[in-house]
């Protein structure tokens with residue numbers, strides 16, 4: 001379970017998050033939607049331990065990241081805007097590198113399975129420097145889940161992907177969901193959120209405006225609510 005309490009973030013004169021509290025239960029799949037500058041990426045970075053809050057707390061299974069940074073970060077897979085991949089390495093070399101960092105057992109087999117899952121088998125040994133944005137993004141998701149994280153954090157995972165890559169990515173997300181991972185995803189893509197998430201959180205100007213479950217697949221009603229709040 002992730003428990004966020006009264007989170008504030010200020011950078012210079014700018015207030016980015018204002019007293020944000022949120023609880024995400026184990027196995028929840030949460031899509032965070034909102035206009036540019038709402039503070040969505042900032043909240044993900046703070047949960048993932050990439051940024052410190054100005055005040056407030058984030059606890060993962062009752063533990064603050066700063067109390068046990070390595071152990072807590074091992075529980076998290078983070079797909080950020082930056083892929084964190086190495087240009088001169090192939091997909092296999094990249095995944096083996098990250099797998100070893102996390103002490104993944106049977107790392108090579110796992111890496112090859114993931115490469116197949118994201119549709120890059122044919123390019124497994126090619127340096128990734130010539131890869132398209134979609135190919136890099138697919139490999140980046142494989143990197144984020146090589147250690148079977150309990151919590152998967154995805155910052156705009158669908159941006160710049162073609163339809164085939166979106167389908168591959170959604171399948172990976174749905175498989176992680178089936179395995180019981182908790183998923184937090186920031187996106188501008190309403191349709192993808194409804195396809196993969198059970199809960200939607202709407203943010204604007206650094207606050208949470210709404211938080212509801214997508215139990216009833218009444219997509220039109222949910223979309224109207226989204227447009228009304230986000231504009």
Ligand SMILES: Nc1ncnc2c1ncn2[C@@H]1O[C@H](COP(=O)(O)OP(=O)(O)OP(=O)(O)O)[C@@H](O)[C@H]1O
Pocket residue numbers: 011014016034035036037038039040041042043
């Ligand atoms: N390091 C920083 N220094 C100064 N301002 C920042 C910094 N990081 C973010 N901001 C500002 O904080 C606000 C929230 O940024 P954030 O990236 O969290 O928004 P977002 O909701 O993810 O929006 P987007 O969809 O545009 O990525 C923005 O106005 C952004 O310019």
